[in-house]
Amino acid sequence: xxxIEFEKPETVDQAVALLQGASGNAKILAGGTDLLVQLRAxxxxxxxxxxxxxxxxxxxxxxxxxxxxxxxxxxxxAEAGDRxxxxxxxxxxxxxxxxxxxxxxxxxxxxxxxxxxxSPAGDSVPAMVAAGMTVNIAGPNGRxxxxxxxVTVAPGRTCLEKGEFVVSFNLPARPAGGGDAYxxxxxxxxxxxxxxxxxxxxxxxDAGVVKTAKISLxxxxxxxxxxxxxxxxIIGTKLDADAMSALDAACQAACxxxxxxxxxxxxxxxxxxxxxxxxxxxxxxxxxxx
Amino acid sequence: xxxxxxxATLNGEPVEFLCSTRQTxxxxxxxxxxxxxxxxxxxxxxxxxxxxxxxxxxxxxxLVLGAECDNKKIESIEGMADGEKLHPLQTxxxxxxxxxxxxxxxxxxxxxxxxxxxNNNPTETEVRYWLAGNLCRCTGYDKIVRAVMNTAADMxxxxx
Ligand SMILES: Cc1cc2nc3c(=O)[nH]c(=O)nc-3n(C[C@H](O)[C@H](O)[C@H](O)COP(=O)(O)OP(=O)(O)OC[C@H]3O[C@@H](n4cnc5c(N)ncnc54)[C@H](O)[C@@H]3O)c2cc1C
Ligand code: FES
Ligand code: FES
Numbered sequence: 059x060x061x062i063e064f065e066k067p068e069t070v071d072q073a074v075a076l077l078q079g080a081s082g083n084a085k086i087l088a089g090g091t092d093l094l095v096q097l098r099a100x101x102x103x104x105x106x107x108x109x110x111x112x113x114x115x116x117x118x119x120x121x122x123x124x125x126x127x128x129x130x131x132x133x134x135x136a137e138a139g140d141r142x143x144x145x146x147x148x149x150x151x152x153x154x155x156x157x158x159x160x161x162x163x164x165x166x167x168x169x170x171x172x173x174x175x176x177s178p179a180g181d182s183v184p185a186m187v188a189a190g191m192t193v194n195i196a197g198p199n200g201r202x203x204x205x206x207x208x209v210t211v212a213p214g215r216t217c218l219e220k221g222e223f224v225v226s227f228n229l230p231a232r233p234a235g236g237g238d239a240y241x242x243x244x245x246x247x248x249x250x251x252x253x254x255x256x257x258x259x260x261x262x263x264d265a266g267v268v269k270t271a272k273i274s275l276x277x278x279x280x281x282x283x284x285x286x287x288x289x290x291x292i293i294g295t296k297l298d299a300d301a302m303s304a305l306d307a308a309c310q311a312a313c314x315x316x317x318x319x320x321x322x323x324x325x326x327x328x329x330x331x332x333x334x335x336x337x338x339x340x341x342x343x344x345x346x347x348x
Numbered sequence: 349x350x351x352x353x354x355x356a357t358l359n360g361e362p363v364e365f366l367c368s369t370r371q372t373x374x375x376x377x378x379x380x381x382x383x384x385x386x387x388x389x390x391x392x393x394x395x396x397x398x399x400x401x402x403x404x405x406x407x408x409x410x411l412v413l414g415a416e417c418d419n420k421k422i423e424s425i426e427g428m429a430d431g432e433k434l435h436p437l438q439t440x441x442x443x444x445x446x447x448x449x450x451x452x453x454x455x456x457x458x459x460x461x462x463x464x465x466x467n468n469n470p471t472e473t474e475v476r477y478w479l480a481g482n483l484c485r486c487t488g489y490d491k492i493v494r495a496v497m498n499t500a501a502d503m504x505x506x507x508x
Contacts, residue, residue: 059370061368061369061370062368062369062370063369064352064369064413064415066416087413087416089411090411090412090413090416091393091411094372094393094410094411094412094413095392095393095411097370098391098392099392107369107413109413109415109416111416134405136405136406159393159481160393160396160480160481160482161406161459161462161463161477161478161479161480161481162393162396162399162406162407162408162411162459162481163393163408163411163481165402165405165406165407166405166407166411166412247480248477248480248481249394249480249481
């Protein structure tokens with residue numbers, strides 16, 4: 059086994075220069091809960107590991123004056139879960155993030171790592187997508203900001219170019235009448251990989267009619283899905299039985315899952331509809347709470 | 349490549365060590381610092397036998413690189429007792445036989461201590477979820493959960 063260099067840049071520019079200048083495979087290290095497992099299993103042979111946690115921007119979780127949040131790419135789930143503001147404003151985003159692993163894994167697991175590991179079953183991703191979150195990417199050509207759903211292009215592959223990494227995420231202010239939720243199904247009660255995950259963010263008007271909706275499914279296709287037909291099925295309704303059936307059907311229609319020991323195609327598809335109904339119900343309850 | 353020279357604190361004492369990039373904090377604790385209380389059950393974050401605190405956060409030391417630990421505050425099972433005086437959790441685990449082979453015990457104790465420092469009145473459900481990343485092949489968990497709950501009750505009583 060070759061030895062691996064280890065770098066801990068303190069600025070974004072230094073990190074980009076290291077990524078760009080690396081001969082061989084450079085790997086970013088955030089919480090290491092995927093990277094170290096892969097290293098140990100010899101799935102990776104990086105020439106250099108670049109620890110981004112000394113870059114202040116990656117480590118800060120800030121509520122901005124307009125009510126939006128900037129979340130550093132390397133902030134750990136446990137740190138976010140300890141914050142009353144974001145937990146109250148976006149419970150679904152926090153639910154997805156906090157479902158990642160055990161208490162110990164939470165001490166390290168970041169949104170940047172969960173997204174860039176690019177598993178179709180990453181638990182934080184559907185809720186981030188539903189909430190309309192975007193990613194701030196830095197690279198040799200400067201910065202760009204793109205929606206979370208555009209980052210993963212295939213299992214294990216992101217759209218990041220050589221020299222690029224995720225610095226932080228933007229989470230909008232919680233809208234008036236807004237609520238969100240994330241649910242996943244796993245065969246156990248803790249510590250397992252999602253068979254299906256569903257993130258929902260909606261807004262209701264004063265009469266309880268759905269004004270906006272974004273619905274996202276994880277683990278039922280090669281990448282996390284945005285199900286526009288599911289959103290259409292409930293916008294303009296009061297979430298009556300017909301709207302919920304249409305939502306369920308749209309989610310099932312969007313699934314292109316794999317068949318494995320943890321869930322057959324038929325099962326995953328059916329569950330996608332069930333979780334969407336339940337997550338929408340929870341999001342609507344939260345939207346009603348002032 | 350040259351090894352990394354790391355300075356940190358371990359259980360309140362300054363420590364220095366050399367490590368390669370591949371060495372995890374668990375490798376460093378056990379192989380470089382001769383602190384063999386933290387156990388390696390899986391080396392993949394699943395079992396929690398390697399649980400330690402790094403800068404006041406509970407983590408799996410098998411999922412932290414030694415090279416990351418420069419200037420960090422590390423706390424392991426070896427720092428739990430005060431000299432010969434056991435921590436109330438340790439005493440309770442012995443009294444109530446909340447261990448059999450003992451491999452999981454250091455990690456369980458470190459994790460349970462972290463819980464009780466945040467919440468001295470956890471429900472059974474909270475204890476079970478908090479310790480979900482600590483696997484035990486012997487006890488069936490019941491005695492562990494009860495010992496943690498009973499320690500919490502004692503600590504509340506003593507704080508009165
Ligand atoms: C026991 C255990 C249980 C788990 N359970 C779950 C679970 O229930 N649900 C779930 O979704 N996941 C789970 N995971 C996987 C893992 O914990 C998550 O994916 C976690 O969010 C990864 O974050 P990290 O900060 O540890 O990433 P790292 O391991 O540091 O990085 C992961 C990958 O992303 C890259 N990367 C990291 N940050 C960036 C960045 N800012 N820019 C570009 N690339 C970057 C790294 O190079 C690496 O390839 C589990 C892992 C373990 C060990
Ligand atoms: S050895 Fe670290 S979690 Fe099992
Ligand atoms: S006592 Fe043997 S593994 Fe827990």
